[in-house]
Amino acid sequence: MRTPKIIIIGGGIGGAATALALHQAGFEPMVYEKTPTLREVGAGIALWANATYILQQLNLLEDAIRVGCLTTNYQFLSQYGRELVNISLDRLELPVIGIHRAELHQLLWRNVPSEKFFLGEIFEKWERHENSVSVHFISGLTVTGDALIGADGLRSRVRSLLLGNEPPIYRNFKTWRGLCDYIPSAYRPGYIHEFLGRGKGFGFMMLGKGKMYWYAAATAPEAQPDAAIGRKRELENMYRDWFDAIPEFISATDETNILTTDLYDRIPIQPWSQRNITLLGDAAHPMLPTMGQGACTALEDGYVLAKCLREQSDVVAAFQKYESLRFPRTKAIVEASLRSSKMGKLQHPVAVRLRNGLMKMMGGVIGDSMRSFHDYRA
Ligand SMILES: Cc1cc2nc3c(=O)[nH]c(=O)nc-3n(C[C@H](O)[C@H](O)[C@H](O)COP(=O)(O)OP(=O)(O)OC[C@H]3O[C@@H](n4cnc5c(N)ncnc54)[C@H](O)[C@@H]3O)c2cc1C
Numbered sequence: 217m218r219t220p221k222i223i224i225i226g227g228g229i230g231g232a233a234t235a236l237a238l239h240q241a242g243f244e245p246m247v248y249e250k251t252p253t254l255r256e257v258g259a260g261i262a263l264w265a266n267a268t269y270i271l272q273q274l275n276l277l278e279d280a281i282r283v284g285c286l287t288t289n290y291q292f293l294s295q296y297g298r299e300l301v302n303i304s305l306d307r308l309e310l311p312v313i314g315i316h317r318a319e320l321h322q323l324l325w326r327n328v329p330s331e332k333f334f335l336g337e338i339f340e341k342w343e344r345h346e347n348s349v350s351v352h353f354i355s356g357l358t359v360t361g362d363a364l365i366g367a368d369g370l371r372s373r374v375r376s377l378l379l380g381n382e383p384p385i386y387r388n389f390k391t392w393r394g395l396c397d398y399i400p401s402a403y404r405p406g407y408i409h410e411f412l413g414r415g416k417g418f419g420f421m422m423l424g425k426g427k428m429y430w431y432a433a434a435t436a437p438e439a440q441p442d443a444a445i446g447r448k449r450e451l452e453n454m455y456r457d458w459f460d461a462i463p464e465f466i467s468a469t470d471e472t473n474i475l476t477t478d479l480y481d482r483i484p485i486q487p488w489s490q491r492n493i494t495l496l497g498d499a500a501h502p503m504l505p506t507m508g509q510g511a512c513t514a515l516e517d518g519y520v521l522a523k524c525l526r527e528q529s530d531v532v533a534a535f536q537k538y539e540s541l542r543f544p545r546t547k548a549i550v551e552a553s554l555r556s557s558k559m560g561k562l563q564h565p566v567a568v569r570l571r572n573g574l575m576k577m578m579g580g581v582i583g584d585s586m587r588s589f590h591d592y593r594a
Contacts, residue, residue, distance in 0.1 A: 217529070219242065219243060219244050220243055220244065220361075220362040220363065220525070220531060221244045221246065221360075221361040221362050221363075222238055222243055222244065222245050222246070222361055222362065222363050222364075222365060222525075223246050223248065223349070223351050223359060223361040223363070223364045223365070224245055224246065224247045224248070224364075224365045224367055225247075225248055225339040225351070225364070225365070225366050225367060225368045225373075225374050226247075226248075226249060226250075226366070226367035226368035226369055226372075226497075226499070227247050227248075227249030227251075227254055227325075227333060227335075227367075228256070228321075228367065228369055228497065228498075228514075229256070229317070229320060229321060229324070229497070229511045229514050229515065230367040230369075230496050230497025230498065230499075230511075230514030230515075230517060230518060231247050231249070231365075231367035231368075231497070231518075232247075232254075232321060232324035232325050232328070232518075233270070233274070233324055233514060233515045233517075233518035233519065234365060234367060234496060234517070234518030234521055234522065235247045235324075235328045235332060235333070235518075236274055236324050236325075236327050236328050236518070237274060237518045237519045237521070237522035237523075238518075238521075238522045238525070239327075239328050239329070239332065240274065240275075240522070241522045241523075241525065241526045242526075243522070243525060244332075245328075245332055246332055246333075246334065246359065246361065247328075247332060247333040247334065248333075248334050248337040248339060248351070248353065248359075249333065249334070249335050249336075249337065250336070250337065250338040250339070251335065251336070252335050252336040253335060254321065254325055254333070254335065255318065255321070256317035256318045256320070256321040257317060257393075257475055258316075258317075258318070258395055258473060258475065259316075259317055259393040259395065259429060259431075259475060260314055260315065260316055260317065260393075260395070260421065260423045260427075260429030261314075261315060261317055261320065261508065261511050262287060262312060262313070262314055262408060262421065262508045263280065263284070263312065263313045263314075263315055263320070263511075263512060263515075264305075264312055264508065264509070264512055264589070264590040265305075265308040265309075265310040265311070265312060265590040265591070266509075266512055266516065266589065266590050266591070266592045266593070266594070267511070267512035267515045267516070268280065268310045268311055268312065268313055269310050269593050269594070270515040270516055270518075270519045270594060271323075271515070272310065273519055274324075274327075274519070275327075276323050276324070276327070277310075277311075279323055280313055280315060280319075280320070280323060281311060281313060282424075283315065283316075283319045283323070283424045283425075284313035284314055284315035284316075284319065284320075284423060284424045285313065285314045285315070285406075285421075285422045285423055285424050286311050286312070286313060286406060287305060287311075287312040287313060287314050287406055287407070287408060287421065288304065288305055288306050288312075288406035288407070289302055289303065289304055289305060289306075289404070289406060289407045289408070290302075290303040290305060290407075290408045290410070290586070291303070291404075291407050291408065291409050291410065292410050292411075292412060292575060292582075293409060293410070293411045293412070293459065294411070294412065294413075294572050295411050295412065295413035295414075295418075295458045295459065296458070296459055297402070297411070297459035297460075297461075298572075300412070300572055300575040300576050300579070301575050301576070301578075301579040301582050301583070302579065303579070303582065303583040303586060303587075304583075305590075307587075308587070308590060308591070312590075314408070314421045314422055314423045314424075314429065315423055315424060316395075316423045316424060316427065316429075317511075319423075319424060320511070336355075337353045337354075337355060337357060338353055338354040338355070339351065339352075339353055339354075339368065339373055339374065340352045340353055340354050340373075341377060342364055342374075342377065342493065344491070344492070344493070345360075347362070347492075348360055348361065348362055348492075349361060349362075349363065349364045349492055349493060351364060362492065362531055363492040363493070363494075363531045363535070364492065364493045364494075365493075365494055365495070365496060365521070366378070366493070366494070366495045366496070366499045366500075367495075367496050367497050367499060367514075367518075368499050369497070369498045369499055369502075370384055370480060370498045370499075370502045371384070372495065372498070372499035374493070374495060374499060375488075375495055375499045375500070378488070378490055378493060378495070379485070379488065382482075384480035384481060384482045384502055385480060385481060385482055386438040386478060386479070386480050387479050387480065387481060387504055387554065387557060388435050388436065388437070388438075388561070389433050389434070389435060389436065389478075389479040389504070389557060389560075389561075390433070390434060390435075390436035390440060390476060390477070390478055390479065391431055391432065391433045391476065391477050391479060391505070392431070392432045392433075392447060392451055392474055392475065392476050393429070393430070393431045393432075393474070393475045393476075393477070394429070394430050394431075394465070394466070394469040394473055394474045394475070395423075395427055395428070395429055395430075395469070395473050396427075396428055396430075396465065396468045396469040396470075396473065397426065397427065397428070397468075398428060398464065398465060398468030398469075399422075399426070399428060400460070400461035400464050400465065401461075402459070402460065402461045403420070403422070403428070403461065405422070406422075407421070408420075408421040409421070409461075411458065411459055411462065412559070412560060412568075412571070412572070412575075413458065413568070414562065414563050414564075414565065414568050415434060415435045415560070415561060415562070415563045416432065416433060416434035416435070416454065416455075416560070417432070417433050417434075417560045418430065418431070418432045418433075418455060418458065418462050419431050419432075420461070420465060428465070430465045430469070431505075432451060432454070432455070433479070433560060434454065435561055435563075436478075438478055439478060442476070446471055447471055447474045447476065448466060448467075448469070448471045448474060451466045451474070452466050452467065479504050479505065479557075480502055481502050481503045481504050481550055481553065481554060482501070482502055482550070483547065483550055483551065483554075484500060484501040484543060484546055484547045484550060486539065486543055487539060488500050488539055488543075489535040489536060489538070489539045491532050491535075492531045492532055492535065493535075494521070494535045494538065494539065496514065496517035496518060496521060496542075497510075497511075497513075497514030497517055497518075498510060498514070500517070500542070500546065501513065501542075501546040501547070501549075501550050502550075503546075503549060503550040503553045503554075504553040504554055504557045505553070506553045506554075506556040506557045506560070507549060507552055507553045507556060507586070507589065509549050509553065509589065513545070513546055513549060516542070516545075516592075516594040517538075517542055517546075519594055520538055520541055520542060520594050521534075521535075521538045524537045524538040524541070525538075541594075545592065548589075549589060552585075552589070559571055559575075
């Protein structure tokens with residue numbers, strides 16, 4: 217039987233994971249990425265057990281452990297460093313890993329033959345035929361395959377042609393992310409430390425090679441420009457009276473290593489597949505990073521999609537099965553991420569004291585709820 221040719225738009229973590237899973241399952245993936253080089257932003261991510269399970273299935277877990285940092289605890293604190301909740305991640309049979317995004321991206325790509333990806337190609341539109349789809353790029357290139365997967369991120373063009381132009385929803389949060397070599401004395405090895413204040417928060421963790429990754433989030437209007445004094449000085453002012461390690465991190469980071477991103481999501485809707493065209497990762501279900509599950513669920517998507525195609529030779533039926541497996545889980549995580557962002561938005565000192573008191577009392581419940589997402593095996 218002829219091997220189906222599958223066109224993937226987007227070579228981010230979702231597109232790369234899908235290409236690898238399809239390649240390992242014996243399909244012919246072809247990935248078209250708009251940037252001229254394969255790259256990821258200079259930041260870290262946490263890969264929870266549900267994602268390290270996927271890396272294990274793709275035979276990448278040992279490599280990921282080697283280039284990442286094993287994470288044992290997720291600790292929430294007040295802005296002054298008082299512990300609110302300490303969730304042990306050790307009981308999971310799979311590790312939790314802090315990893316540089318570029319390391320994860322390379323790990324996935326390294327295992328896909330280079331002739332399967334095409335860089336500098338910007339997807340423009342498709343044309344569907346009886347049992348195939350032709351895909352057109354701005355460059356004038358046209359390719360034809362058996363199926364098309366939109367893994368083209370938050371502002372997916374594949375999605376807008378498939379489902380309409382409804383924009384993602386800005387959730388009134390802006391983030392700053394930084395990388396540095398400074399390790400504060402308060403860092404507990406293996407910990408993700410996350411500090412909650414009034415309308416803003418700050419977290420940090422170790423990645424591989426001893427690099428520290430930190431992130432800050434604060435309520436802000438959409439597309440707010442950087443302050444005239446620059447990102448670093450603005451953050452120094454915002455976090456001046458917070459727990460010592462926080463201003464220390466900011467002053468130890470070069471302004472050029474600080475990224476800012478506005479935060480959006482959209483509650484997934486069905487269908488997100490039409491016949492032989494489907495979506496995955498942020499193109500299907502962008503979420504706020506409060507549960508750290510965006511890339512983890514993109515890995516799950518790619519693996520499940522390849523599994524469905526392996527089990528079901530009809531592409532249309534396989535895409536329907538994939539969507540029916542992924543819709544309830546990703547919707548639940550998008551909604552949980554939105555709910556937990558509301559805890560970080562509280563501004564009034566009384567509400568903040570109440571939240572902190574409740575978190576202290578309900579540590580067990582918070583840990584169980586988080587672990588219920590991590591315990592899932594796609
Ligand atoms: C502040 C922040 C922190 C986060 N922390 C975590 C975390 O700790 N853990 C976690 O799991 N997730 C985290 N996430 C979420 C995670 O980054 C995303 O969910 C994940 O990167 C989505 O991957 P993707 O491949 O679907 O999309 P993307 O990474 O956006 O990739 C899409 C790709 O498509 C390409 N593309 C776009 N349009 C076209 C076109 N027309 N033609 C060709 N190519 C195109 C783009 O260039 C890009 O390479 C975080 C996100 C943010 C903003």
